[in-house]
Amino acid sequence: MNEPISREAARALLHWYRDMGVDEAVAAVPADFFAFAAPESRPAEPVRPARAQAPAAPATPVFSAEKTVPADEAVRLAEAAARAAETHDALAAAVAAFEACPLRAGARSTVFCDGAPGAPLLVIGEAPGREEDRVGLPFVGRAGQLLDRMLAAIGRSRRTDTLISNVVYWRPPGNREPTHLEVAICRPFVERLIELTAPKAILLAGGAPARALLGVSGIMRARGVWRELELASGARFPALPIFHPAFLLRSPAQKRLAWADLLSLEKRLRNA
Numbered sequence: 001m002n003e004p005i006s007r008e009a010a011r012a013l014l015h016w017y018r019d020m021g022v023d024e025a026v027a028a029v030p031a032d033f034f035a036f037a038a039p040e041s042r043p044a045e046p047v048r049p050a051r052a053q054a055p056a057a058p059a060t061p062v063f064s065a066e067k068t069v070p071a072d073e074a075v076r077l078a079e080a081a082a083r084a085a086e087t088h089d090a091l092a093a094a095v096a097a098f099e100a101c102p103l104r105a106g107a108r109s110t111v112f113c114d115g116a117p118g119a120p121l122l123v124i125g126e127a128p129g130r131e132e133d134r135v136g137l138p139f140v141g142r143a144g145q146l147l148d149r150m151l152a153a154i155g156r157s158r159r160t161d162t163l164i165s166n167v168v169y170w171r172p173p174g175n176r177e178p179t180h181l182e183v184a185i186c187r188p189f190v191e192r193l194i195e196l197t198a199p200k201a202i203l204l205a206g207g208a209p210a211r212a213l214l215g216v217s218g219i220m221r222a223r224g225v226w227r228e229l230e231l232a233s234g235a236r237f238p239a240l241p242i243f244h245p246a247f248l249l250r251s252p253a254q255k256r257l258a259w260a261d262l263l264s265l266e267k268r269l270r271n272a
């Protein structure tokens, strides 16, 4: 039996969890999310993760272990579904219907993209976080609000001329970085989104999308350098890695460099 702890000790423990980056209560004991059964075959008393907050959006179903497919098959399914999508709406529907990404099992929402389809600027981030998972849209938490302010500083907005998405469409558990496999499975959709949007410039927000789409590592050196992002189809698009807005929230002194990158972006868009 655990000894009851004092109010002060409980408060200190909570603060320590917060400082360590814990932002969501899931359960008192570890849970194997892949072991949960699909809704129709759920056991009478399923172990349910206790959420700290009630969901605002309808919960996506929890997918069963039987629905997990081998990685190469998942990539093939994604390629076929992405190729068949002729419009942004069709692509959004294909992503929403796609069940072969293992991240989906632990996420509440599919978070695909937000903004103006066909926009000259496409922003690609890493992965949905807690707020994005709750709302079902990319970059709506604190980092997203900073991203909106960064775009506004160069006269751009997701309401008019910017489309925003990520390299994966489901929140990784505990906000960890998506794995190489998860990124590979979502990649055909990312590439199709780029093809359908045909942007004049792609902004890669953070090290993860820069690594996933350009193969460059080390955002400190990669940021601010324009590169060609080449798709499997052979199409090429100019892409600029920048610091992730979440990093800028933690390291405001780096905003100076981010501002220089935004000016470079604006110049490129103006001259394209």
Ligand code: URA
Pocket: 125, 126, 127, 128, 129, 132, 137, 138, 139, 140, 141, 143, 144, 165, 166, 205, 206, 246
């Ligand atoms: N960070 C990301 O990279 N993407 C989001 O959608 C939100 C936060």
